[in-house]
Amino acid sequence: MSFNIVRVARVMMNVTDLDKARDFYVNALGMVETESDDSHLYLRGLEEHVHHSLVLKKAEQPGVHALGYKVYNEGDLEALAALFEEKGFPIKWIEGGSQRAMGKILRVHDISGIPLEFFYKMETVDRYLQRYDLYRGARIQRIDHVNCFVPDVQKAYDFYINELGFKCSEYTATDDDQIWAAWLHRKPNVHDQAFMNGPGPRLHHIGLWVSDPMSIIHGCDVLASMGYTQAIERGPGRHGLSNAFFLYLRDPDGNRIEIYTGDYLTSDPDFKPIRWSLNDPRRQTFWGHQAPDSWFNEATPFLNIQTGEPVRLSEAVLEKHKPDMLV
Template identity: 50%
Template sequence: MPIPTHVFDPPFNIIRCSHVVLDVTDLNASSAFYETTVGLHVEDRDDRAVYLRGSEEHQHHSLVLRKAPAAACNRLGFKVGNESDLDKAAAFFSENGITYAFTEQPFQGRTLHFTDPFGFQIELYATMEKRPHLLRRYDLYKGCHPQRLDHFNVFAAEVQDTVDFYARLGFRLTEYGEEDGPNGRIAAAWMHRKGNVHDFAITNGKGPRLHHFAFWVPTAMNILHLCDVMASSGFLKNIERGPGRHGISNAFFLYVRDPDGHRLELYTSDYFTGDHDHEPMRWSLKDPRRQTLWGAPAPRSWFEQGSPFTGQPVREPLFVADVTIAD
């Protein structure tokens, strides 16, 4: 299947992934997990929501936990360049028949909600309250010392169409997994706006669902330390996969599940992709190194389970790829 052409003059300017909004069933349990075990910093909380961020982030929040009857991904947030980009985005959505609405969100400026053609619920904003970063407040460090939100990864039922849509919005392809042969189909794509491997990864599967969101940590030792913390604080069974290293993105990784089953990746060691003529790297689906360069094989849950988007029906994928899995 065709890889998308880089679009350097998109209809509006998305800067980077910014934050994720999760529906959780036990706000206190989820907040304690992300604050005390993982090590994110709570900025604000009330009886309906908790706002957290990493130590490197100036923005008010990069993770929002909302109390809800059922666990789900409520929104994925992206920052745009300025206020005019929100109006340009609204015009683009109107011209293309995409549902959108301007909303008021705590601690954010004017915010635009839209549901893309594939059921992914997104919010765009230009301004958010600023807070002093805590990078040098080592006395506050907990868990694996998460620094900043890095990316989202989703299950998409229509991978090619989803990749093409986000390419129109200026996302650039860095790596992709494709079937071999002249009519091979793309089964996964890693796309970025901020100059590393990805802000948004799109993988084949029942969708729309969130596979995981990821926070960057300083070193591989931080990830190993989190394994110790989780093993000694009652969360050993919440370690789902890793530590290990992906071939794709070169990431040193660990995947954990929060009390509601939302999947979080702790992540380090990817690479720069900001040059305008960066060529995407192709991986054969028959090459198990793309998924696991080294480390224990992924469990079945990692391939099959994800967080639905609030109120969105989940569809079967258009095709089932023949994928070689590391063992």
């Protein structure tokens, strides 16, 4: 490949009420508010040296504008634009400076219709990693990954591996060896991007990194003491797949957030992807717990990069399984 993707680095999505979002993400989850205006809230994790990893935009309806990937340099943007154009996918350039803190941005739709964006420059800020006096709630450190429902995981997998240069750490397969779900990475931990079989494309969740399981336990306690018991959808628990300690939350608009820690280093080129059977009870929760129906069925729509309208969904190519069949 003639480009180099670093990692998933930001998500831009809608919320209907910025104050409610601030209370949830800043006061309860412990993200840092870098700045805000009447229609945006720019948030980052405690260890992040960049202006933001999450942009919440005030809007009438939920929807995800783009999953943002950082690349090494400006030339990578050109090379990526060429790739997506050659494939016949829509692309759109956003001038440097037209979005707060951002250099030039390339937006595209990927093979599943997911709106992606690529950028190489974002303003940097002070890291608060050692400002322990400012830690609160779940102590979010940084963005870790995004997870999407797509109708055809095999197709998405092939595109990300072969065209975008991702590697696979773990995957779930059906008994007849069809890929049900896949965990793909650029940075060397379990994933930047996961795909699961389901009507899509839809954003299933954003994964936010914390430094240890006790941050998640304390996060639950803080959420409950603030009246957010309804926001706790699943967990805490240990994933079989990825080995991470996790918690799934729904923000005040229903967007799903995963608090995540404790996967492993996947830097070695000869690391063999780990196969999980759909029927292994320890795959989704190592301790055997099942996910609730909402976790299986609900997700956030993506928005078209040109029109801003919700991206049309397609049915999944693999047969639907019960709620306990997904991570």
